[in-house]
Amino acid sequence: MNAILDHALTGYEVLTKEAPFVSGIHSKSDYENALSFIEEFMAAIGDNPDDHRWPLFELVVSVVDKYEISIEPELAIEEDDPVAVIRVLMDQHDLRQSELPEIGSQGVVSEILNGRRQLNVNQIKALSERFNVPSNLFV
Numbered sequence: 398m399n400a401i402l403d404h405a406l407t408g409y410e411v412l413t414k415e416a417p418f419v420s421g422i423h424s425k426s427d428y429e430n431a432l433s434f435i436e437e438f439m440a441a442i443g444d445n446p447d448d449h450r451w452p453l454f455e456l457v458v459s460v461v462d463k464y465e466i467s468i469e470p471e472l473a474i475e476e477d478d479p480v481a482v483i484r485v486l487m488d489q490h491d492l493r494q495s496e497l498p499e500i501g502s503q504g505v506v507s508e509i510l511n512g513r514r515q516l517n518v519n520q521i522k523a524l525s526e527r528f529n530v531p532s533n534l535f536v
Contacts, residue, residue, distance in 0.1 A: 416430070416434060418430050418431040418434070418460060419456065419457060419460065421460060421463075422463075427464075428461070431457055431460060431461050431464075432461065435457055435458060435461065438450075438457070442454070444525065446531075446533075477536075479515075479521075479535040479536065480510055480512065482530075482534045483509070483510065483524070483535075484510065486524075486530075494506040494510065497524075499520060499523035499524050499527055500520050500523075500524070501520070516535050521535040521536065
């Protein structure tokens with residue numbers, strides 16, 4: 398077992414030397430590097446949780462989420478709340494309901510945001526592609 402632990406610690410040291418933000422974001426530079434990492438990662442493997450590298454992606458995303466919430470607590474999203482995800486994305490991108498054609502008309506967007514209607518598969522796919530986020534955020 399010690400050999401496994403030694404190997405894991407060596408790998409962790411190499412990883413944190415190349416990507417120090419993995420152990421936590423402590424500066425604007427760390428934050429920007431983490432966002433670049435996420436973009437490059439998504440370009441390399443897409444939204445594929447079956448990829449063997451996916452746990453590393455999830456780790457970096459969680460570190461970024463923790464940092465963003467620490468500087469802007471209103472960005473905290475309740476787990477399994479697609480409406481909260483849409484609201485945060487709208488806020489981050491300074492969008493109005495009428496500026497979400499992926500969902501439909503302003504009326505349809507309003508119904509979804511008020512909980513009277515749920516997103517369908519096509520809307521989820523379109524939102525995921527537009528905002529470059531995993532589709533499971535909208536489920």
